[in-house]
Amino acid sequence: MIVLVPAYEPDARLVTLVHDLRAAAPDLPVVVVDDGSGPAYAPVLAAARAAGAEVTGYAGNRGKGHALRHGFAHARAAHPGHDVVTADCDGQHAVVDVLRVAARAAAEPGAVVLGSRLFVDEVPWRSTVGNVASRLLLRAVTGMRLVDTQTGLRAYPAGLLPWLAQVPGDRFEYELEVLLRAPGAGVPVVEVPIATIYLDGNASSHFRPVRDSVRVMAPLLRFAASSLAANAVDTVMLLVLQVLTGSLGVAVVGARAVSATVNHAVNRRHVFGRARVPWRVSLARYAALAVTLLGATWVLLAALTHAGVPLLVAKIGADVTLLCVSYGVQRAYVFAHPAPAGAVGAAAAADAVRETVGTGGARRSFPRRT
CATH class of the missing domain: 1.10.3130 (serine acetyltransferase, domain 1)
Incomplete structure (x- = not known):
């Protein structure tokens, strides 16, 4: 298992995340993908490297989707056979939740695991816009009822990385495209409840409500x-x-x-x-x-x-x-894009997919979609 963190114009919260992850799980590699942040952010990325992260990237901002695919390619080359947990660089994901998603992924081989926020407290309006738009679209075209379709905290099995490289979308729409294509590829999706954390009204988010909702x-x-x-x-x-x-x-x-x-x-x-x-x-x-x-x-x-x-x-x-x-x-x-046989085979080993909802450990059982 590795943790992959796409980063565009990061601040000290990225360094804190890397430090805390390395302290909590010293054997868990952390890979940071610099999405063309520019020279002004080199000191932050250097500090993340000093805290124990592998830093890779490219010149010029290309978007979160591109950064994730770049990170998946790096994972396949540098950490073959490792599952990948993705997390945001802006402090929205607590280390305990990152590790919880990783543990759930280890327990459900072949499944995509979402760390889903419950949105029970005050939520910034632009986050609400993006999640509501994508949730309605996903429900309309796949029938999947997910709590949080916009979460950046996810776990992907190693066998699914070649399939993820084929999913289109360079910016925020990429993660929704993954969910839209999952049923047709026979990939189950499960959710794990996590804390809802917004710092400074989510001011550090690069999500643009109108433009990125249209992309979604x-x-x-x-x-x-x-x-x-x-x-x-x-x-x-x-x-x-x-x-x-x-x-x-x-x-x-x-x-x-x-x-x-x-x-x-x-x-x-x-x-x-x-x-x-x-x-x-x-x-x-x-x-x-x-x-x-x-x-x-x-x-x-x-x-x-x-x-x-x-x-x-x-x-x-x-x-x-x-x-x-x-x-x-x-x-x-x-027009379905089938997932790699290894990933689907691992998923098929489970009789049913359990989807965690609510805060009290309540669970609902959903058959694996094919």
Whole structure:
């Protein structure tokens, strides 16, 4: 096990974290990734090195996601076979919580472990904005109900590091992308309650509420844009084929075939990060999903209109619902990036994943998602 700390423009709290970790667990390596902080922060990084940390990094700020991937690559090269616990550099994570997450990871091989804040005290508004936005998105497209989707205190198994290197996103959206892709890769996610610590109103955070919330929501926004573009293609082709063939049936089927092919290509390349699933496989899965959604649309519209809902309102409600369903299925199945076999195999050794919630040790059991 190692502790990985991405750091951008750190202060003395980074040095304190390194010192306290080394004092509490002398055999636990601590790796600090300098995310292009610049010469002004060299003394702080030198002090972290003197306190016992390995310091790596690069010139120019590239974002937390990039720093994490850089750190994972360093871990694979310098500490092969070691699980990785990530922690923030700004004092938000107590050493006892870092060690608690590490212990839970050791007890649940193959799982991603989140150190989740309970948000029971006063929470800075920009932290609330980011967590609420990402929590709603995650629930809508994966069904996972997590307490804290924005936590930087996490544990990743060593076997998962190659998969983590493929997850896109260079800034705060990266950690949400990991959670969005976990169900499709067969990676379980568990939570451990930790203390909620905000120093000086979280003034040291580099999270930008509007810009970074948009980044967090970007995957679903791209998907929605792709769907709208496909509808436009479908409409244009319907009109063109109707004129060329004079047959409404041919026009409807032809337009839907063209728009679906375009939508599949766009989603494969631009929405879900250039899926590694073979083209024919993803296209067959996409076609099966399209047929299923077509039937689901009919069922929903029939049920809603039978209940007295106006057709237009029913159509909008059905489309929004199935948009989220379609997004989740395409991410988790149609274009899924499988995790390394070793990581999934380790996770499969457990019969069920236990998710810790609340403060009193209350636990709920969730089957591992595949």
